[in-house]
Amino acid sequence: MINQYAYLNARVSILAGRLFPEAELMALLNQPLSSITGEDLDADHSVIEQAWLMRMLADFQVLVRPLSGRVRDLFLYWFHKRDIANIKTIIRGKLAKLNAAAISKQLLELGNLSALPIQELLRTEDIGELLRYLETTPYASIARQARRVYEKEHQIYSLDAAIDRHYLLGFVQRVQAIENRELQHFLPLIQIIMDYFNLIWLLRYRFAYQLSAAETYYLLVPKSSRLNRRVLQTLVELNNFAEVLTQLPEPLYSLLLDAENILTVEKRLIMEIQRIAQLTLTLHHFSLAKAFAYVLLRELELRRIMAIVKGKQLNLKDDIILSGMTSPIL
Numbered sequence: 576m577i578n579q580y581a582y583l584n585a586r587v588s589i590l591a592g593r594l595f596p597e598a599e600l601m602a603l604l605n606q607p608l609s610s611i612t613g614e615d616l617d618a619d620h621s622v623i624e625q626a627w628l629m630r631m632l633a634d635f636q637v638l639v640r641p642l643s644g645r646v647r648d649l650f651l652y653w654f655h656k657r658d659i660a661n662i663k664t665i666i667r668g669k670l671a672k673l674n675a676a677a678i679s680k681q682l683l684e685l686g687n688l689s690a691l692p693i694q695e696l697l698r699t700e701d702i703g704e705l706l707r708y709l710e711t712t713p714y715a716s717i718a719r720q721a722r723r724v725y726e727k728e729h730q731i732y733s734l735d736a737a738i739d740r741h742y743l744l745g746f747v748q749r750v751q752a753i754e755n756r757e758l759q760h761f762l763p764l765i766q767i768i769m770d771y772f773n774l775i776w777l778l779r780y781r782f783a784y785q786l787s788a789a790e791t792y793y794l795l796v797p798k799s800s801r802l803n804r805r806v807l808q809t810l811v812e813l814n815n816f817a818e819v820l821t822q823l824p825e826p827l828y829s830l831l832l833d834a835e836n837i838l839t840v841e842k843r844l845i846m847e848i849q850r851i852a853q854l855t856l857t858l859h860h861f862s863l864a865k866a867f868a869y870v871l872l873r874e875l876e877l878r879r880i881m882a883i884v885k886g887k888q889l890n891l892k893d894d895i896i897l898s899g900m901t902s903p904i905l
Contacts, residue, residue, distance in 0.1 A: 584861040706725065710722070747765075848875070878900075
């Protein structure tokens with residue numbers, strides 16, 4: 576395996592060395608905005624984000640170059656969550672009755688790593704037509720489920736939930752398709768990612784959106800060994816946020832017991848994802864999971880840098896910027 580992926584191993588080692596140590600990332604709070612972004616001080620946040628994203632795109636293309644088959648499909652599918660973000664942006668733009676040009680300015684430019692016919696989607700008349708057009712793309716299964724939900728409920732949060740759930744189901748299917756010798760290295764990362772999504776979605780849908788236990792459970796993806804089908808069925812029946820935290824299995828119980836709200840839960844889970852990704856990157860001599868861990872850490876780093884940039888543009892205090900540096904991973 577090491578010989579087969581010797582190039583990838585070397586590239587991951589080089590790129591991992593460029594990740595910001597925590598102290599250097601925190602030091603960005605005290606640096607001028609221009610030194611962080613390399614852009615004009617008045618540049619739009621989306622322009623700055625796009626510039627940083629292009630750097631990450633270049634690195635990602637280097638990593639997937641030696642991959643093939645199911646492993647390549649897995650890495651590309653994970654990256655395609657940015658296509659999912661663009662789909663949601665177009666949907667929200669159409670709901671707000673923005674024209675195509677205005678929506679286009681809000682989209683991420685993904686180059687040849689995108690599987691979306693952006694211009695065709697922008698030209699659709701409404702959300703129904705947009706979802707029907709998506710059924711002709713590689714996202715057909717996601718689009719079909721989303722369209723059924725939207726035609727039934729016409730609620731944006733239900734549409735978002737359907738898109739996220741079916742994207743994640745596709746990710747799990749691709750993880751399960753890789754060879755067992757590689758899968759064992761992926762499992763700690765996949766497990767905490769699945770725990771993150773299922774728990775955040777459960778708390779949000781059940782207690783923020785006030786959905787029923789049955790409606791909430793339907794929107795989850797019970798594929799983790801910790802938050803499995805049986806555990807999730809129990810948790811959705813509970814009456815409040817605090818009760819759910821007391822019934823979590825370890826190590827989630829110890830990690831989250833004193834969390835005060837969903838934002839705190841999300842922050843701690845993302846920190847745990849970061850910790851496990853860092854361990855995977857550091858401890859393995861080499862596995863494909865090491866490359867995936869690097870991708871995760873680079874994405875989390877980009878989100879934190881963008882939070883600092885936005886906070887500085889808004890002249891926010893450091894403590895407020897720090898509180899916003901943990902953002903969702905989907």
